[in-house]
Amino acid sequence: MIRLKFSKHGLMKYIGHLDVMRAFQKVMRRSGIDIAYSDGYSPHQIMSFAQPLGVGLESNGEYFDIEVQSVGTAAQLIDALNAQCPDGIRILDAVQLPEKSANAMASVNQASYTVRFREGRIPAFDFNKAVSDFLNAETVTVTKKTKKSTREIDIRSLVYDIRVLNDADELKEYEEKNGYVSISDGISDENRDTTVAFGASAFPVIKMHVTASSGDNIKPALLVQSLSDMNGGGEIGDTDLMVIREDLYDESGKSLIDAGERF
Amino acid sequence: MKKTALSDEILLKIEKPERYIGNEINAVIKDKEKVDIRYAMCFPDVYEIGMSHLGIQILYDMFNKRDDVWCERVYSPWVDLDRVMREKNIPLFALESQDSIKDFDFLGITIQYEMCYTNILQVLDLAQIPLTATDRTEEHPIVIGGGPCTYNPEPIAEFFDMFYIGEGEISYDPLFDLYKEMKKNGASRKDFLKEASKIPGIYVPSLYDAEYNADGTLASFKPNVPEAPARVKKQIVMDMNDVSYPDKPIVPFIRVTQDRVVLEVMRGCIRGCRFCQAGEIYRPVRERSLDFLKKKAKSMLDSTGQDEITLSSLSTSDYSQLGELVHWLIDNYRDKYVNISLPSLRIDAFSLDIMSRVQDIKKSSLTFASEAGSQRLRNVINKGITEENIMQGSAEAFKGGWNKVKLYFMLGLPTETDEDVKAIAHLSDAVAMNYFDTIPKENRKGVRVQVTSSASFFIPKPFTAFQWAPMNTADEFLRKAHLCSDEFRQMLNHKSLRFMYHENELSELEGVLARGDRKLSKVIRSAYENGALYDSWGEMFDKKRWTDAFASNGINIDFYTLRERPEDELFPWDFIDAGVTKKFLLDEWHQALKGEVTPNCRQKCSGCGAAVFGGGVCFESRK
Numbered sequence: 001m002i003r004l005k006f007s008k009h010g011l012m013k014y015i016g017h018l019d020v021m022r023a024f025q026k027v028m029r030r031s032g033i034d035i036a037y038s039d040g041y042s043p044h045q046i047m048s049f050a051q052p053l054g055v056g057l058e059s060n061g062e063y064f065d066i067e068v069q070s071v072g073t074a075a076q077l078i079d080a081l082n083a084q085c086p087d088g089i090r091i092l093d094a095v096q097l098p099e100k101s102a103n104a105m106a107s108v109n110q111a112s113y114t115v116r117f118r119e120g121r122i123p124a125f126d127f128n129k130a131v132s133d134f135l136n137a138e139t140v141t142v143t144k145k146t147k148k149s150t151r152e153i154d155i156r157s158l159v160y161d162i163r164v165l166n167d168a169d170e171l172k173e174y175e176e177k178n179g180y181v182s183i184s185d186g187i188s189d190e191n192r193d194t195t196v197a198f199g200a201s202a203f204p205v206i207k208m209h210v211t212a213s214s215g216d217n218i219k220p221a222l223l224v225q226s227l228s229d230m231n232g233g234g235e236i237g238d239t240d241l242m243v244i245r246e247d248l249y250d251e252s253g254k255s256l257i258d259a260g261e262r263f
Numbered sequence: 264m265k266k267t268a269l270s271d272e273i274l275l276k277i278e279k280p281e282r283y284i285g286n287e288i289n290a291v292i293k294d295k296e297k298v299d300i301r302y303a304m305c306f307p308d309v310y311e312i313g314m315s316h317l318g319i320q321i322l323y324d325m326f327n328k329r330d331d332v333w334c335e336r337v338y339s340p341w342v343d344l345d346r347v348m349r350e351k352n353i354p355l356f357a358l359e360s361q362d363s364i365k366d367f368d369f370l371g372i373t374i375q376y377e378m379c380y381t382n383i384l385q386v387l388d389l390a391q392i393p394l395t396a397t398d399r400t401e402e403h404p405i406v407i408g409g410g411p412c413t414y415n416p417e418p419i420a421e422f423f424d425m426f427y428i429g430e431g432e433i434s435y436d437p438l439f440d441l442y443k444e445m446k447k448n449g450a451s452r453k454d455f456l457k458e459a460s461k462i463p464g465i466y467v468p469s470l471y472d473a474e475y476n477a478d479g480t481l482a483s484f485k486p487n488v489p490e491a492p493a494r495v496k497k498q499i500v501m502d503m504n505d506v507s508y509p510d511k512p513i514v515p516f517i518r519v520t521q522d523r524v525v526l527e528v529m530r531g532c533i534r535g536c537r538f539c540q541a542g543e544i545y546r547p548v549r550e551r552s553l554d555f556l557k558k559k560a561k562s563m564l565d566s567t568g569q570d571e572i573t574l575s576s577l578s579t580s581d582y583s584q585l586g587e588l589v590h591w592l593i594d595n596y597r598d599k600y601v602n603i604s605l606p607s608l609r610i611d612a613f614s615l616d617i618m619s620r621v622q623d624i625k626k627s628s629l630t631f632a633s634e635a636g637s638q639r640l641r642n643v644i645n646k647g648i649t650e651e652n653i654m655q656g657s658a659e660a661f662k663g664g665w666n667k668v669k670l671y672f673m674l675g676l677p678t679e680t681d682e683d684v685k686a687i688a689h690l691s692d693a694v695a696m697n698y699f700d701t702i703p704k705e706n707r708k709g710v711r712v713q714v715t716s717s718a719s720f721f722i723p724k725p726f727t728a729f730q731w732a733p734m735n736t737a738d739e740f741l742r743k744a745h746l747c748s749d750e751f752r753q754m755l756n757h758k759s760l761r762f763m764y765h766e767n768e769l770s771e772l773e774g775v776l777a778r779g780d781r782k783l784s785k786v787i788r789s790a791y792e793n794g795a796l797y798d799s800w801g802e803m804f805d806k807k808r809w810t811d812a813f814a815s816n817g818i819n820i821d822f823y824t825l826r827e828r829p830e831d832e833l834f835p836w837d838f839i840d841a842g843v844t845k846k847f848l849l850d851e852w853h854q855a856l857k858g859e860v861t862p863n864c865r866q867k868c869s870g871c872g873a874a875v876f877g878g879g880v881c882f883e884s885r886k
Contacts, residue, residue, distance in 0.1 A: 011265060014280040019516045026288070026514060026568030029599075041623050043600055056275045084568070086288055086516075087265070118272070198271045239272045 001065050002077070003104060005093040005257045008059045009194050012088030017052035023086060024064065030084040033077070036067040050104035050248055050256060051111075051212065054219075056239070058194060061112075061247030063104045063256045065097065074263050095260030107256055110160065110249040111212035113220045114193065116200035121240040123233035127164040127204050130227045134162065142226045155226055158211040158218050160253075165205040174207060195242035212248065268356035268363075269344075277343045281517045282310035285336075285358035288514040289566060291323070292359055293333040299443050302326055302334040303357045303364040303404070305372045307382035308799070313338040314513070315521030317575065318373055318410065322431045324509035332439060335359040337370075339382045340389065342796065342803075348389050355389040364390045368442065370404040372423075374412035377776035378769065378799035380419055383408075384791040387422065394788065396424045397469055401452050405442070413466075414497075414544050415725040415836040418776050420468035421784035424456060427464055428839055429498030430530070432506050434464045460491040464498035466839075467491060473781050473835070479822055481780060481833045496840040497544070501878040503530065503551045510562035514569065523571035523604065524563040526556055528588065532577035533864035533880055535871075536634070537645045537728035537855050538673065541577055543843045544726050546871060547879030548864060553584050557591060564601060572596070573604040580609040581865075589617050609648075610656035615663050628667035628715070629660050631694075635676060636686030642858045643678050645728075645851075650690065657694050658701045667713045668694055674743045674764065675721040675735035677855060684743050688750035688762070691716045695756035716751075717763040718744065720770035724777050725836040726843060728851030734774045734824040740767035768806050769798070775823040780835040783823075786812045844872035 008020070015023070025045055028035045037043040046067035053059050071077055074094040081091045101107075117123075134140060140156040165171045196202050210218040220243050225236050248256045267274065267284055274280040295301065304323055306313030313319065319336070326334035335357035340348060348355070354363040364370055370392065372383055384394055387406070393399050396406065408416060409427040416426045427434065438459060445455045460467040470491040474482045486493060500506045512524065531548035532541065560572060572592065576582060592603050603621040608614040610629055618627070631653050635641045638650060657668055672687050691714050698712035720740045723729040735743070744764040751762045776783065789812035797803040813820055828834075830849060837845065847870065854861055861869050864880045874881035 011267070011284045011286045014274055014284055015516045016281075019281065019518075022518070023288075023516060025570070029564075029568035029570065030288075030566070037600055055280070087286055239275050242271075 001067055001097040001101060001103070002071065003063060003065050003095050003097055003257065003260050004081070004091055006062050006064075006085075007090045007092055008053065008062055008088065009090075010058075010088035012086065013056055013058050013198075016055050017049070020053075020089075021047070021049060023089070027081060027084045027086075028066070031080045033066075033080060034069040034071065036069050048103050048105055051108050051217075053245060057243045057245055059245040060092075061245060061255070063108075063248060065104045071263075093257050094262070095257055096263045097260040101259055104248075104256060105214075107250045107259065108248050109211065109213045109251040110209060110253060112207070112209045112246040112249075114195075114244040114246055115206040115208065115220045115224060116195050116202070116242045117204075118240050118242055119199050119201050121237065122201055122204070123228050123236065125228065125231035125233040127206070127227070128166070130231045130233075131162050131164050131206075133230065134159070134227060140226060140230070142222065142229075144222065153216070155218065155223065158216050159223060160209040160211075161207075162209070162223070163207045165207065166203055168203075171203075171205055178207075193244060195244060198242060200242040266361055268353065268361040273344075273347055273351075277347065278341060279310075279517060281515075282338065282341065283344065283358070285361070287516060288568075289511040290336075290359055290513050291327045291334070293327070295333060295360060295362070297330075298333040299331040299446070300333070300369065300439055301362075301367040302332055302369040302371060303337050303367045304334055305337045305364075305370060305386055307339050307372055307374070307379045307386050308797075309341050310338045310515075311517065311519040314515050314519040316373065316375065317521075317525050317527060318431065320509050320512050320525070321507065322371075322435070323513075324511070325432065325507040326435065326439075328507065329436075329439065331443065333359075337364055337386070337390075339385055339797070345385065345389065345796070354391045355386060365392055365403065367404045368446070370406045372406065372408050373410040374408050374416075374419070375410050376799060377412060377418075377773045378804075380776060380787050381791045381795040381798055383419065383422060384788065385796055388791075395421055397421075399424065399452070405452070405455070411540065411544065414540065414839060414841065415778065415834075416466065416468065417473075417781045417835040418779035418783035418787060420781050421788075423468060424452075425459060426466045426468070427498075428466055428495050429464045430500050432500045433498035434462050437462050438465065457488055457490045460486075460488075463496055466495040471838070475782075479782075481835055484833065484835070484838055494838055494840045497842065499545075499549075499842075499876060500530070501549065501876060503549045504555045508555075508559055510559065511566040512563055514567045521573070522569075523573050523602075524560070524567055524569045525573055525575050526560055526563070527551070527575045528556060528579060528582045528585070529576045531879065533581055534578060534647060535645055535851075535861055535863060535869070536647075537643070537851055538634070538676065538721060538724070540724040540727050542727075543848070543871075544841050545577065546841075546843055546864075546873035547876060547881045548581070549879040550582060550584075553587055553591075556588055560592065560596075564596070570600060571602040571604055573606060575606070577607065578609070579605060579607050580611075580614060586613070586617070589621070593620060610660060611652075612659055615656075615659050619663055627665070628669050628713075629657070629665050630669040630671065631656065632671045633690060634671060634673050635679075635683065636672060636688070636690050637683045639858055640676055640679060640683045640686075642860050643855050644673075644676055645855070645860050647860065647863060650693070653690070653694065654697050657697050661698050661701045661712070666698065666710050668715070670694065670714065670716040672716060672718040673721040674718045674747065675740055677721075677729055677732045678858075679743075681743075681746060684747050685750040687716060687718065687747050688754055688760075691751070691760050691762070692754035692756050695754075695759040698759075699756075712759050713761070714756075714759055715761045715763070717765075718747065719765045720767060722770055722774045722777055725834065726839075726841050726848070728848050728855055730778065730834065730848065731828045731830065731832075731852050733827045734771075736825070737767045737771040740770060766801050766804065769801065769804055771820070771824065772798070772806075772809055775820045778834075779823055782816075782818060785816050786818050789815055842871075842873040842875055847871045 036046045050063035139154045142155045408423045413426045476482045529550040531545040634646045723732045793808035795808040
């Protein structure tokens with residue numbers, strides 16, 4: 001099994017998860033990768049994705065696993081795929097997973113995000129205070145609505161970290177300390193953070209690291225809404241937040257790319 | 264980052280933003296400063312429908328091979344975005360550059376069905392281009408229409424600067440060259456239109472005047488300038504192997520209707536069914552060579568990564584090298600997991616053998632286009648399929664493991680009696696019975712045969728033998744559908760049968776527009792102003808918008824639908840020379856009324872007139 005990490009930016013943020021999967025199936029064919037097919041009357045490529053990314057979100061850390069019949073080096077694979085990827089999608093890394101590894105979907109447990117507000121939609125409350133209150137609270141109860149149910153959850157226990165960065169210096173300092181979350185290939189700065197180009201206010205930037213397991217998936221909007229609710233900030237609109245997913249991690253907090261070896 | 268015409272927030276609030284952003288694999292991006300002509304190619308329906316159209320893919324590729332032309336795409340915005348664009352006054356834009364199409368040199372609109380006419384007005388309106396051609400100024404693009412509906416362009420003549428009659432591969436180069444030259448010399452729009460009307464296949468409606476008799480029929484139709492020819496001759500490709508065809512079709516992100524590589528094996532049809540317009544206007548049959556098709560299959564599959572290829576034509580069974588082509592595809596692509604799809608095959612032992620090799624028999628169904636229930640009526644429409652063919656074909660199919668059969672019919676055909684209508688149920692029942700007779704009980708494995716019969720309503724079309732024929736009213740269509748439906752319920756095997764029929768009122772309206780004249784332009788405009796849009800989408804169609812439009816313009820639809828038109832009547836489309844002569848069509852109309860069949864082009868030449876093009880099946884040696 002090979003795990004591939006990719007970024008999704010620019011116009012690709014409007015392409016839904018199922019269509020991204022279909023696009024990758026065609027990328028495989030065009031690039032001539034010797035991908036394995038399932039058995040049965042209508043064989044399909046053996047390919048499984050970590051976690052769907054909502055339409056409108058960008059990402060620096062998406063994952064899928066593929067089974068191949070034969071393959072060269074990781075660098076050759078990455079180059080061959082990137083030559084065929086649509087504009088806005090870039091394969092960043094490839095690793096070989098050990099035998100019997102859990103697949104990407106089963107491994108995902110946490111996610112990190114960079115969140116900004118759309119220009120003119122910054123709620124009027126003190127973010128620094130809101131975040132420190134949140135982190136100091138024992139529990140924070142929010143109502144989580146899904147298609148099937150509405151339930152109360154303690155969101156505090158599902159948040160590993162949350163930071164507010166108020167200006168370029170704070171952002172720089174944060175990134176120097178935390179790095180570009182294991183992006184080995186170094187996509188250019190311009191391409192890894194494009195929400196401002198889509199109309200986001202440059203600051204404040206909210207960095208968050210939250211639970212993203214199949215049972216408890218905390219969407220950035222839910223967390224920001226709870227900060228707003230605690231501070232009388234009002235309703236955060238559907239399109240007020242502009243979000244980049246930075247990376248996905250397993251239960252131990254290790255990036256999904258670290259589950260395998262470069263080849 | 265690439266700009267979008269719509270803001271991020273609009274894109275996130277509408278359905279399927281992928282429809283409006285372009286950026287697909289194989290879309291063509293050029294430097295707009297380095298081209299002389301900007302062409303917006305429009306299919307006036309939603310993206311998923313428009314992207315499935317082969318003709319646009321062919322012309323898009325061909326135009327973009329020219330360094331001086333940048334051809335981009337535009338489709339009808341769906342109703343959600345339509346509302347937003349009107350509210351915010353956002354002009355309609357092309358997908359590739361995201362630039363407003365009102366600034367383009369040409370807006371080309373392919374017109375594939377009559378029920379898209381209000382969408383044409385939507386496209387012009389949203390593009391902020393005046394709806395009436397004569398209101399346009401030097402600033403506006405030249406609006407040009409093409410496609411099958413241009414074989415009677417009169418109902419929409421007012422909205423177009425010009426129409427291109429025939430296959431686009433022929434006259435676009437001279438048209439672009441002329442435009443470029445005249446633009447450089449600062450010629451006026453009016454002068455360009457006059458010069459363009461000299462190019463074969465180009466029809467400029469404003470250069471022709473129609474006069475009417477007291478009864479509303481056409482009295483005369485003549486050019487009003489010396490440049491415009493009295494008759495406009497359709498343009499067709501005669502060497503199908505020395506003509507542009509895409510190597511790199513665009514690959515959409517969202518699932519579109521025709522989500523596969525399309526290999527057009529031939530144009531035209533030898534059959535001559537009397538109701539079928541395509542069968543006449545694409546005459547004569549012209550095939551592509553095996554070599555050409557192999558080369559294109561390879562390049563298109565390689566460049567798109569699609570996992571399915573379809574062999575396309577009006578009647579693929581009549582492609583003379585079908586066996587060789589399919590075997591080559593199987594040999595070269597089955598192990599690469601490429602599916603081969605074969606629509607429009609006639610069911611016989613040969614096609615069943617091929618289909619069993621490329622399809623999942625359990626899932627697929629077989630289709631018989633019987634079109635009429637009785638042999639008498641099949642003779643009237645010259646549908647060269649007999650009950651025996653259907654019984655033999657379906658028996659073979661049942662033995663081969665298929666148990667789903669679809670039968671296509673039309674209601675309202677000329678000379679149709681109630682007995683003919685009921686015969687649809689009887690034929691369907693006979694097919695189901697055939698299953699039980701063919702497959703012994705112990706081999707049925709608890710599976711029930713399913714025969715699905717669907718009926719559309721017959722609409723007489725220009726350039727067919729039935730262009731003189733009266734059409735049923737919407738009420739009569741419905742009465743026949745109910746009569747047929749009741750008969751199905753009486754059938755012995757009714758539990759294995761399903762019967763479905765189309766929207767009768769939509770069919771009636773399509774009939775009006777199909778054989779309409781220039782007087783209908785104002786009706787279409789009123790209907791659009793009343794809110795008509797996406798009429799071809801059943802759930803969007805609102806009859807009242809149209810009945811109000813006819814009433815407010817004092818137009819009686821019966822004039823267009825109910826009359827049996829006199830043999831000497833001048834038709835609005837008679838100025839088009841489609842090769843097939845009016846005399847031949849009239850002979851066919853007489854043959855139809857006598858219930859006499861006419862052999863197909865490979866059996867015997869019936870002298871339809873298409874031989875004037877000097878090639879194709881007309882010059883094949885006959886067996």
